[in-house]
Amino acid sequence: DVKVTQSSRYLVKRTGEKVFLECVQDMDHENMFWYRQDPGLGLRLIYFSYDVKMKEKGDIPEGYSVSREKKERFSLILESASTNQTSMYLCASSLGDRDYEQYFGPGTRLTVT
Amino acid sequence: EDKVVQSPLSLVVHEGDTVTLNCSYEVTNFRSLLWYKQEKKAPTFLFMLTSSGIEKKSGRLSSILDKKELSSILNITATQTGDSAIYLCAVERYTGTASKLTFGTGTRLQVTL
Numbered sequence: 001d002v003k004v005t006q007s008s009r010y011l012v013k014r015t016g017e018k019v020f021l022e023c024v025q026d027m028d029h030e031n032m033f034w035y036r037q038d039p040g041l042g043l044r045l046i047y048f049s050y051d052v053k054m055k056e057k058g059d060i061p062e063g064y065s066v067s068r069e070k071k072e073r074f075s076l077i078l079e080s081a082s083t084n085q086t087s088m089y090l091c092a093s094s095l096g097d098r099d100y101e102q103y104f105g106p107g108t109r110l111t112v113t
Numbered sequence: 114e115d116k117v118v119q120s121p122l123s124l125v126v127h128e129g130d131t132v133t134l135n136c137s138y139e140v141t142n143f144r145s146l147l148w149y150k151q152e153k154k155a156p157t158f159l160f161m162l163t164s165s166g167i168e169k170k171s172g173r174l175s176s177i178l179d180k181k182e183l184s185s186i187l188n189i190t191a192t193q194t195g196d197s198a199i200y201l202c203a204v205e206r207y208t209g210t211a212s213k214l215t216f217g218t219g220t221r222l223q224v225t226l
Contacts, residue, residue, distance in 0.1 A: 004155075011114070026129070031211055042117075043156075043201065043219035049209035058213070059115075089154060102214065104155035 003027070006091050012111045018076040021108050022098035023091030030096040034066065036087040043090065049074055075076035081112045115140045119202050121219035126224055134220045136202030137184040141190050144212060146178055146185050149201040151219070156201055192224045
């Protein structure tokens with residue numbers, strides 16, 4: 001079974017703090033993704049990575065950065081957290097270009113106060 | 114801008130009813146359409162559709178894609194309380210480097226006894 005894990009289920013941070021969300025997959029997948037999910041807006045893609053050290057902006061990259069130093073790990077960084085970044089963050093991975101099925105992690109509910 | 118619209122936004126039915134969920138899209142470089150089910154945590158994959166007019170079926174769930182109408186439906190027959198979830202539609206397109214999904218906002222289905 002593919003397993004995608006995220007470092008925290010719940011996180012509370014203060015405005016202005018630097019926040020790291022970690023995601024690890026154990027199936028040697030090429031692609032990894034970070035989404036945020038908000039009521040009424042659905043899942044929106046923040047960034048994705050198709051190879052180690054390669055990244056591409058998604059639909060809402062502003063205020064975020066990512067890091068992929070190893071194939072199995074994809075980090076989402078909030079350089080200076082703001083209250084409008086309070087959300088559920090979901091990480092996903094997929095095998096490669098011809099495998100479209102994305103496997104999701106359990107999510108991290110981030111609250112910025 | 115890529116767009117995926119799902120309807121209805123929410124639905125309450127009685128156990129045993131049949132439901133039809135709709136998804137329409139406007140996407141450049143369309144590759145496939147995917148359906149996911151999201152209960153309490155992460156979305157889980159249901160179907161991937163690439164060819165128009167070919168029904169995919171899994172137990173009581175089935176889905177079909179209409180590329181001419183840029184839409185898809187997800188049918189659930191003989192609904193059960195365990196079908197209560199958010200159903201997400203996503204459309205996949207190729208960016209030139211990787212496949213990217215754009216999600217709809219989802220349809221919240223509640224099945225009552």
